[in-house]
Amino acid sequence: MSNVHVEAARIPDRDRLLAELKRAGLDARAIDEIEIEVRCDDTPEAGEEILAQVEGMIMSIGAPFVPVKHEGVIYIRPPVA
Numbered sequence: 526m527s528n529v530h531v532e533a534a535r536i537p538d539r540d541r542l543l544a545e546l547k548r549a550g551l552d553a554r555a556i557d558e559i560e561i562e563v564r565c566d567d568t569p570e571a572g573e574e575i576l577a578q579v580e581g582m583i584m585s586i587g588a589p590f591v592p593v594k595h596e597g598v599i600y601i602r603p604p605v606a
Contacts, residue, residue, distance in 0.1 A: 527567040529575045531599045533559045534590060538601060545582040551575070572597065 531546075531553075533539035539559045546553040552564040565571035576599055579592045583601065590601045 526564055527571065529563045529565055529572050529597065529599065530556075531561040531563060531575075531579060531592075531601065533561070533601045534603065535559065538590065541586065542579070542582060542601065545586065546578070549578060549582070551578070575599065 531542065533542055536558055539555065539561060543553055543555055543561050546561065546563060553561050556562050563575055565575060572594070576592060576594050579599055579601070583590055583592060589603060591604045593600045593602060
């Protein structure tokens with residue numbers, strides 16, 4: 526097993542995303558103030574799958590954020606204007 530880290534912009538965003546990840550059946554837990562750790566298979570595809578799920582969740586809740594994967598961490602940030 527491996528872990529993928531998701532870092533939200535704010536605590537309320539982290540809490541909302543954490544709830545959605547758990548509803549989707551993922552093994553996710555809060556770390557510190559804005560980070561989420563998601564346990565997954567130790568394959569490159571697993572991280573990409575989680576990124577796709579995070580993208581879908583952000584779109585479904587209507588949050589004005591963009592998930593960006595960088596060096597194994599998925600960052601949830603406002604779009605760059």
